[in-house]
Amino acid sequence: MHDWTRRQFISGVGRAAVGSVLGASILTQAAGAGEKGGRPNILVILADDQGWGDLSVNGNTNIRTPNIDSLARDGALFDRFFVCAVCAPTRAEFLTGRYHARGGVRGVSTGQERLNIDEKTMADAFKAAGYATGAFGKWHNGSQWPYHPNARGFDEYYGFTSGHWGEYFNPPLEHNGKFVRGKDYIADDLTDHALAFIKQNRSRPFFCYLPFNTPHSPFCVPREYWDRFKDKPITMRARPGDKEELDVTRCALAMCENIDWNVGRLLRALDELRLRGDTIVIYFSDNGPNTWRWNGGMKGRKGSVDEGGVRAPFMIRWPGRIKAGTRVGEITGAIDLLPTLTSLAHVPRAGDKPLDGKDLSPLLLGTGGTGPDRMIFSHQNAKVSVRTQQYRLDDRGALFDMVADPGQNTNIAKQRPEVAARLTQAVAQWREEVLPKGPDDRPFPVGHPGFPMTPLPARDGVPYGNVRRSAGAPNCSYFVNWISPQDRMTWDVEVLTSGDYDVAIYYTCPAADAGSTIELSFNGGQVQGKVLPAWDPPLITDQDTIPRPAGESTMKEFRPLSLGTMHLERGRGPLTLQALTVAGKQVMDVRLVTLTRVNRGRD
Numbered sequence: 001m002h003d004w005t006r007r008q009f010i011s012g013v014g015r016a017a018v019g020s021v022l023g024a025s026i027l028t029q030a031a032g033a034g035e036k037g038g039r040p041n042i043l044v045i046l047a048d049d050q051g052w053g054d055l056s057v058n059g060n061t062n063i064r065t066p067n068i069d070s071l072a073r074d075g076a077l078f079d080r081f082f083v084c085a086v087c088a089p090t091r092a093e094f095l096t097g098r099y100h101a102r103g104g105v106r107g108v109s110t111g112q113e114r115l116n117i118d119e120k121t122m123a124d125a126f127k128a129a130g131y132a133t134g135a136f137g138k139w140h141n142g143s144q145w146p147y148h149p150n151a152r153g154f155d156e157y158y159g160f161t162s163g164h165w166g167e168y169f170n171p172p173l174e175h176n177g178k179f180v181r182g183k184d185y186i187a188d189d190l191t192d193h194a195l196a197f198i199k200q201n202r203s204r205p206f207f208c209y210l211p212f213n214t215p216h217s218p219f220c221v222p223r224e225y226w227d228r229f230k231d232k233p234i235t236m237r238a239r240p241g242d243k244e245e246l247d248v249t250r251c252a253l254a255m256c257e258n259i260d261w262n263v264g265r266l267l268r269a270l271d272e273l274r275l276r277g278d279t280i281v282i283y284f285s286d287n288g289p290n291t292w293r294w295n296g297g298m299k300g301r302k303g304s305v306d307e308g309g310v311r312a313p314f315m316i317r318w319p320g321r322i323k324a325g326t327r328v329g330e331i332t333g334a335i336d337l338l339p340t341l342t343s344l345a346h347v348p349r350a351g352d353k354p355l356d357g358k359d360l361s362p363l364l365l366g367t368g369g370t371g372p373d374r375m376i377f378s379h380q381n382a383k384v385s386v387r388t389q390q391y392r393l394d395d396r397g398a399l400f401d402m403v404a405d406p407g408q409n410t411n412i413a414k415q416r417p418e419v420a421a422r423l424t425q426a427v428a429q430w431r432e433e434v435l436p437k438g439p440d441d442r443p444f445p446v447g448h449p450g451f452p453m454t455p456l457p458a459r460d461g462v463p464y465g466n467v468r469r470s471a472g473a474p475n476c477s478y479f480v481n482w483i484s485p486q487d488r489m490t491w492d493v494e495v496l497t498s499g500d501y502d503v504a505i506y507y508t509c510p511a512a513d514a515g516s517t518i519e520l521s522f523n524g525g526q527v528q529g530k531v532l533p534a535w536d537p538p539l540i541t542d543q544d545t546i547p548r549p550a551g552e553s554t555m556k557e558f559r560p561l562s563l564g565t566m567h568l569e570r571g572r573g574p575l576t577l578q579a580l581t582v583a584g585k586q587v588m589d590v591r592l593v594t595l596t597r598v599n600r601g602r603d
Contacts, residue, residue: 039205039345040318041279042126043198043266044337046094046211047259048087048138048164051289052311053236053296054215054256060294062236063253067264068315071283075317076326076364082333082387083286083312085303085380087163088113088140090286090334091211095121095141095152097338097357101379101434104442105141108163109459109474112440114142115152120351122338123153126207129347134197135159137190137211143460144444145451150176153350154209158193162459163475165213166555168220169543177451185222187214187255191262195269202273205345210266215255216290218548225254226545239299239407242292249293251545277319280344282337284314299408305378305385305395306408318344322364331389333376336360375423377430384427391416393423443572447497447597456575456593461491470589472551478558478591488578489590493522495568499599503527503566505577506558506592510536513584520563520593523573527566528580531588535559558591565598 053060057069057077084090088108089100092115096103104116115121127133134156139149143161150157158175165171171182173189182189194210214221229250238244263283270276288309289295290302300306314332316322321344335357342349343361362368376387383395392400392408399413399420413420446454459474465487469477479489503520514534519526537557548554579587 038278039129039131039347041198041205041275042131042207042282042341042345043270043279044094044207044209044282045263045266045284046091046137046209047256047283047285047313048211048213048216049252049287049290049302050215050256050259050285050313051293051295051301051308052285052298052313053294054253054285054289055313057315058296058313060236062232062234062249062294063256065256065260067260067267068283068313070267071263071281071315071317074319074324075281075315075322076328078314078316078328078332080329080331080387080389081284081312081314082310082331082376082378083284084334085287085305085309085378087138087216087286089379091140092119093334093357094337095119095123096353097122097335097355098353099335099356099377099379099434101436102353102356104436104440106436106440108140111442111444111460113140113163114147114442117146117151119353120349121152122341123149123207123209124350125153125338125342125347126205126345127153127155128350129345130205131347132156132197132201132204132206133209134194134201134206135209135211136194136197137209138163138165138213138216139211143457144446144454145177145448146445148177148451151448151450156197159190159211160213162457164216164473166218166476166553167540167543168214168218172557177453185258187212187258187262188222191265195265198266198269198275199273202275211286212259212262214259215252218544218552219248219251219255219546220543221251221254221258221545225258226251228257229254236294238292238294239297242301244292247546248291252289252291252293254545280316280318280341282314282316282341284334285312287312297407303380305380305383307387307392307402307406309380310378310385310387316364318364323366326364326366328360328363330363331374331376331387332360332363333357335376340364375426377427377434379435382435384431386423386427386430388423391419391423393420393427397424399423443492443494446493446495446575446595447499447501447568449497452598453594453596456491456493456595458489458591461489461593464488464490469553471553473553476555477553478589480589482579482587482590483582483585485579485582487587488576490574490576491593492572493575494572495522495570497597498568498570499597500565500567501595501597503563504560504594504596505563505588505590506594507531507561507588507590508535508537508556508558509586509588510534510584513586513588515583516587517580518563518577518587519580520566520575520577522566522568522575523571525567525569527563529561529563531561531583558589560594561588566595568595
């Protein structure tokens with residue numbers, strides 16, 4: 001791993017102090033600012049694959065997270081907060097206040113992660129109310145306009161729209177639809193941009209959404225964090241029988257401590273800008289831990305609809321309004337955040353579809369609860385479980401008393417048949433009402449009038465013949481083994497605007513194989529070109545702190561190969577990339593196709 005340098009590294013003592021040790025007069029003035037009658041700022045920080053147990057506030061002595069912990073000390077900690085089993089569904093539920101399947105989100109890649117365009121987001125609501133809106137990080141609810149975050153209520157976007165990313169140091173990212181190169185470690189860079197947004201908009205209300213992509217794999221972290229963990233004893237371990245890999249645990253926890261340092265930077269900035277009392281700060285994660293590690297003895301991890309897969313940390317701070325040290329024991333979830341935040345800020349919803357979430361402001365302000373007999377449903381890959389305040393019915397029909405048996409060790413369905421029957425019926429009704437009845441038939445839109453460039457990454461395409469993905473996980477993959485004129489790759493697209501489009505293929509090709517003739521075609525139109533010049537960069541193998549998990553692509557730098565201009569007529573069909581001649585042993589590797597409309601203004 002490179003000895004990646006940092007602008008400044010704060011020691012453990014310094015990190016504990018960030019955001020909490022400031023002048024008493026500044027804190028007093030800042031804490032009272034929220035009572036001036038203006039609408040509060042909103043800062044939402046979302047971790048990626050951080051388990052409930054990956055915080056010291058929840059009892060993990062393997063790690064120190066003083067800045068995140070301070071949100072619970074100075075605000076409210078929710079004991080039973082539930083999200084989805086994987087990333088994209090949680091993001092959709094947070095953004096809409098509705099179960100993810102209602103909004104078209106069925107998975108995490110190949111287009112299944114897209115949030116239907118008729119869904120209104122939290123950002124839509126705050127933007128309509130005059131807020132500055134910005135998102136910085138992993139979007140994971142659609143890449144092409146109008147699924148793109150800039151089309152979903154965010155004026156400012158910096159990050160990546162895929163489900164996960166393969167480069168964490170100086171990574172390729174985008175800024176408002178234009179490709180850019182990030183600087184240094186990705187979590188630090190995303191925080192830098194969020195801080196710039198907050199400072200730029202400090203004189204008006206802002207909604208800042210910071211969805212980190214850590215501690216999601218690949219396991220990469222700046223050296224100073226790894227050096228603190230590489231030889232550290234891991235005293236709190238996963239459940240017996242779970243196959244914990246200690247170096248993976250160490251690296252994931254090191255990544256969590258990096259997140260905590262960045263949270264400290266944000267909290268410190270709010271204090272320095274005297275925005276502490278004017279700003280609601282939320283911290284949560286999108287699913288259970290991505291590996292087996294200590295998680296409070298809960299059953300399951302990421303991908304599971306058991307407690308350990310869907311229970312997440314959640315803290316919210318609003319000085320002067322939410323009583324410090326509040327602890328909420330009622331079951332709540334990501335679906336509750338839209339109605340809660342719009343209520344706290346007195347912002348109208350942007351849409352009129354019925355919500356699944358509840359307004360938690362009575363719980364936070366001490367004026368009431370969420371009501372009796374609430375149920376929260378968890379869904380992943382056709383598996384559904386349901387949680388009440390006391391029970392969980394799992395996806396196999398087993399019933400657990402989560403108060404007496406939080407580890408889900410004893411099935412009590414036979415002892416409590418009336419409860420099992422009631423929850424089984426509720427699951428069947430939920431399946432019928434919420435889950436889709438047919439296949440996902442949404443094409444990828446090209447040429448939306450709102451945005452000139454359409455990216456079509458390999459993850460959204462389908463390989464044929466010898467072509468395959470660089471690894472099993474589609475999200476950050478590229479197409480390889482293109483060796484024959486019979487091979488091809490296609491994208492199911494719908495051209496929304498007829499016109500001429502500049503075509504670029506992001507590629508690599510060794511010098512010995514350069515010169516193949518390729519063709520991109522769509523509904524009778526086509527453009528051809530040569531794979532020249534050669535471009536054969538090395539694989540990026542020096543970023544990973546520990547070996548990359550099987551199934552994840554090792555990345556390299558792709559460059560655009562221009563094929564010229566192609567005319568596209570409105571309509572739906574397969575956009576097909578194939579070779580007419582093969583000059584060597586292979587044609588090229590393909591990461592991305594971009595189509596940029598060039599005759600705008602003549603529509």
